[in-house]
Amino acid sequence: MFELLINYGPKLLDGAVMTLQLTFISVSIAGLLSLPLAILRRSKNILWQWPIRLYVSFFRGTPLLAQLFLVYYGSGQFRPELTELGLWWFFRDPYYCALLTFALNSTAYQLEILRGGLQAVPYGEVEAGVALGMPRRLLYQKIILPHTYRIAFPALGNEIILMLKGGAIASVITLLDVMGHTRRVFSQTFDISVYLWAALIYLVITTVFVLVWRLLERRLTRHMFYQRDIKRITPVEATSTKMEASNVN
Template sequence: MNPIDIITAYWPRLIDGTLMTIRLTLMGAFIAALVSPWLALVRVNAPIAVQAPIRIYVSFMRGTPLLAQLFLIFYGSGQFRPVLEAWGLWTFFRDPFSCALLAFALNSTAYQTEILRGGILGVPQGEIESAKAIGMNPLQILRRVVAPHAYRIAWPALGNEVILLMKASALASIVTVFDLMGRTRQVFSRTFDFSVYLWAALIYLCLTATFVFLWRLFERWMNHELGLAKTPSAAPQAWETRP
């Protein structure tokens, strides 16, 4: 079969897989986005003893392969099956999709926490002192001064993180989730036609490009709303990668 035949014969599967990839990525990134700001705040402000668990968590998540984390959750939960069944959690851990989502959310939370920590530390001290001087209480300072500025600094890095998560979501196919990678492997195992991998690569690249475009658009809109010309400092350096 030639590449055109492959796509005409199997496009519904590939579209289905693409939607699953998008769902996994966005849900994982969103759950992490709900949790990570609080962890980042603790990481910046709390005493060392309170910070320690978060530091260990972040170091573990960044120091181990996502595949190993995924296996630890998906296969590892089987070791505690009776307990999980008793607690009514077994239906969750039996499902590859929910395990993959949990692994991605936990992993992305660690990375987003570090990014937001950098953003919070990047807020100029003078702004916070000014806010105090005009009588804002800590909650107001957080909501009106620290949070908007920290997010603006962190925005490009957060975008990178979502893209890396999308690429990483291909690992879900290994625990039998039919995302784009899973569908691609399925089509390949039926046809032994190599071109399906090239189609998958093209779709992943399109997803990345679209996402980068939308993220920049939102950045520009956000800066416009705030009456600012462009994002301050922390533009990602060429050598910055996910550590």
């Protein structure tokens, strides 16, 4: 078991780098696309609402594997047209096809998460900003977006973890991520323990990400933790604190 890790460990680590690369780039692209789409999704204009609703329904209602096959194998049906447009170099590469599929899929989920965050922003604070004469851009910058991302932050972390693990299907189109190298090693050694090592790699990556994300979440909501600590102070402690302050004065 440990001999297999010594012999094939570097390959599994190379696969881990590929997995992280695919996940990071795809969720970053999705993060850039999801916010403007979430704002348009809340628009009262039907011309904006329905195309975005159809997009979200398709990518959230169909398996990620089917979406990957549609992009990778389906694009081959339009090779002449894609060649004329100069895009065939993109769709013939499994890496770019996986990246595009993961980005589109993650955008649909992040879009809905942010839409929920936008709806949860206290309307009274928005009204206060309007009363102060804030323009729309400043309202989003100072009030709406900070609240939205603070509310949506835990759910966004869950989405990234799901994409990290769901991205294992990239191996079915010959990409050598963690699962791609795992399948190749198993075909050479027939040692089932290689799948255990692959699972441990995913577990380590996920654990580290969760710890980092929790630190970021705590920093983002540190004022809420402060308020929570203030509420925990008992009346006796509050009275003694006031008496000490008065004695000092």
